[in-house]
Amino acid sequence: MMTPILALLAFTAIADAQFITWFGDSCPRVPTKENFDIVPYMGRWYELSKYPNSFQNGECGTAIYRLEADNTVTVNNTQIKDDGSSDTVIGQARDDPDSDIPGRLQVRFSSFQPWGSYWVVDTDYDNYSIVYSCNYFLVNRVEFLWILARDRALPAGTLSSILQKIESYGIDSTKLVDTVQDPAICVK
16 A cells, blocks of 8 residues: 555656656666766756656756755756746755765755755766656656756767667667757847
């Protein structure tokens, strides 16, 4: 029998995510960036591709990370909605207190929301980052995946290498959707 807390978590995940696998396999074992260093990770990242989800349905997505004195991170996510207006949400990230694995972070955008996984699978800090999250709730698997970059585009060879790496971990890269980063419509 599912406990009320697990039911709430499963419902929350289902409400916020659109890439859900019902009665499938558990989450793949995905390593994170070895010796991950939060300091060079700070700054602006452009969202190039992601798994579809209900809370990021605009274009021109950016994330700005700022390290605070208490070692938490302020997260500023912005996107341009269909009507041309800007949509910004401020959140918080931290090291996962239940893990000693580098690159395993948690994020949330409300103090009423449970912490969600934010795993930095790989990054070179200067060009790209692969972020993944997977949670298995007895009957379903909920996944998030983002490819982020310091610029609005990556060289084709770099992107190809990223996609190969994603697939090598058992993550389905064919479900990724590109985010428009056209400077003509995206405000910096």
